[in-house]
Amino acid sequence: MDYPSTYPCPTWVYGQGVAPFASRTQFDCGWARQRHTWQDQTKVYDMTFKMSTAVFATWFDWMNTNGYDWFNMALDTVGGSQPVESIRMTGPIQYTYGDFDTVIARVSAEAENA
Numbered sequence: 788m789d790y791p792s793t794y795p796c797p798t799w800v801y802g803q804g805v806a807p808f809a810s811r812t813q814f815d816c817g818w819a820r821q822r823h824t825w826q827d828q829t830k831v832y833d834m835t836f837k838m839s840t841a842v843f844a845t846w847f848d849w850m851n852t853n854g855y856d857w858f859n860m861a862l863d864t865v866g867g868s869q870p871v872e873s874i875r876m877t878g879p880i881q882y883t884y885g886d887f888d889t890v891i892a893r894v895s896a897e898a899e900n901a
Contacts, residue, residue: 795837835893840888854875854880875897
């Protein structure tokens with residue numbers, strides 16, 4: 788699944804290393820949607836999205852429905868290209884209100900190991 792092009796691109800901070808609960812396995816039942824399988828070197832992103840309140844309403848619904856499953860997202864331009872990563876969110880969406888009609892949302896994600 789691809790991240791909708793009508794939604795904002797994130798700015799992000801990138802890190803790589805042994806992350807807690809990295810490389811999760813999806814479960815259809817139980818209280819946890821994802822469970823830890825093993826420690827591994829993985830890419831971890833702290834992403835920030837800035838958008839209007841109207842966009843935030845639909846973006847938040849899309850991310851809650853699809854964001855905890857793997858999806859493809861183009862990240863910020865790096866060295867003249869815009870890499871596409873297969874990622875999923877690993878934490879809750881936290882948001883604050885910025886200037887008039889602006890929402891700033893932050894969420895952590897992990898990249899699928901290739």
